Amino acid sequence: MHVLILGGGNLVRHVAATMARQGHEVVVVDEHERCPYLQNPNLPGYVLSGGDNLMEDMRRGGVERADLVIGLSFDDNRNAMAAQIASNIFNVPRALCHVGEVSKAQVYRELGVNVLSSTHALTDAVLDGEEDAG
Amino acid sequence: MYIIVVGCGRVGFNLTRALLTVGHEITVIDQDPLALESVSHEITAAFVQGDGSSPDVLREAGAERADLVIGVTGDDAANLAVCQMSKHLFSTPTAIGLTKHPSHAGLFRLLGVDRVINSTHLILSNIEEAVPSRAFMHLLNLQTYGMDIVALSIPEDASVVGRTIGNVEMPPNSFITLVVKQAGPRLPEEDLVLQAGDEVIAVTVLEEEQALYETLTGAT
Numbered sequence: 001m002h003v004l005i006l007g008g009g010n011l012v013r014h015v016a017a018t019m020a021r022q023g024h025e026v027v028v029v030d031e032h033e034r035c036p037y038l039q040n041p042n043l044p045g046y047v048l049s050g051g052d053n054l055m056e057d058m059r060r061g062g063v064e065r066a067d068l069v070i071g072l073s074f075d076d077n078r079n080a081m082a083a084q085i086a087s088n089i090f091n092v093p094r095a096l097c098h099v100g101e102v103s104k105a106q107v108y109r110e111l112g113v114n115v116l117s118s119t120h121a122l123t124d125a126v127l128d129g130e131e132d133a134g
Numbered sequence: 135m136y137i138i139v140v141g142c143g144r145v146g147f148n149l150t151r152a153l154l155t156v157g158h159e160i161t162v163i164d165q166d167p168l169a170l171e172s173v174s175h176e177i178t179a180a181f182v183q184g185d186g187s188s189p190d191v192l193r194e195a196g197a198e199r200a201d202l203v204i205g206v207t208g209d210d211a212a213n214l215a216v217c218q219m220s221k222h223l224f225s226t227p228t229a230i231g232l233t234k235h236p237s238h239a240g241l242f243r244l245l246g247v248d249r250v251i252n253s254t255h256l257i258l259s260n261i262e263e264a265v266p267s268r269a270f271m272h273l274l275n276l277q278t279y280g281m282d283i284v285a286l287s288i289p290e291d292a293s294v295v296g297r298t299i300g301n302v303e304m305p306p307n308s309f310i311t312l313v314v315k316q317a318g319p320r321l322p323e324e325d326l327v328l329q330a331g332d333e334v335i336a337v338t339v340l341e342e343e344q345a346l347y348e349t350l351t352g353a354t
Contacts, residue, residue: 052209052210052211052234052235053234053235053237053238054210054211054235054238055235055237055238055241056235056237075211076187076215077187077209077211077212077214077215078211080211080215080218081210081211081214081215081241084241084245085241088241088244088245089240089241089244101188101189103188103189103190104187104188104189104215104219107189107218107219107222107223108218110222111218111222
């Protein structure tokens, strides 16, 4: 499977490394030169670094043949735009994006975007922990 | 009209000033308190500090009653989000989004932005128009179809000079729609002969612009 991941944080580094180990062809697109993923040459897959021309960066990352696109940068808007570029322009079968702001995530869901929300997941985890403790 | 302008950089500031002059009511949203502070000395609009693509911030700025929401930050993704949030949550009648990159314009339209302003395209057409011996000029960008309408002047040494339109091998998605000769405009019939100085109006796509330019202006 060809996987395109947007972002450069620890989460991306972990997801990319895990998927690459599973045998997937992983490309990470990140706008920052100092992506931690870049600094570890032992990680499989490869990396492109681009500016704010998201469509062009995604094209360079092989979005045309991608089976999965995941927006995991720190910027909700950029993640949502990447997922929408993938689905609406390149007909990528599966596109996911992380949107931290709850009310914004809700809008994107209603617009048909596949949204991952760590805020929801973390809230649930915290509340579960509270219940266990109580 | 009640208008929300998101982004108060150079574009947002000058736009707001122009809109205020003609009597509109404006609220400016920007994330940067310093940027808001500096323009607040020069214009008397309402200001909201925050992420203009955030539903809560838009609501605070009165998006429910806005006739027009304009995203003119320096970030294409933010401008798109501003428009999508306004349209979906507040049924804003008109959302205008600025994009730096021509490749993003089609996406903006597809996702419901009513009017897409492509800064690069605007600057290019203005410069092209100002260059005296221009051979290639963008007249119009048909965003929905990803096509451009362009004008080319045929130079004296072009290989197409003296040939009929039927004999010119055009790129597959480019079409001559009109030939403006000294005597006036002519429809591009198969047997119309191209001459130096003719102005050709053609429909093309971004990827074929170079090929089209070479076909019509290239020397033998």
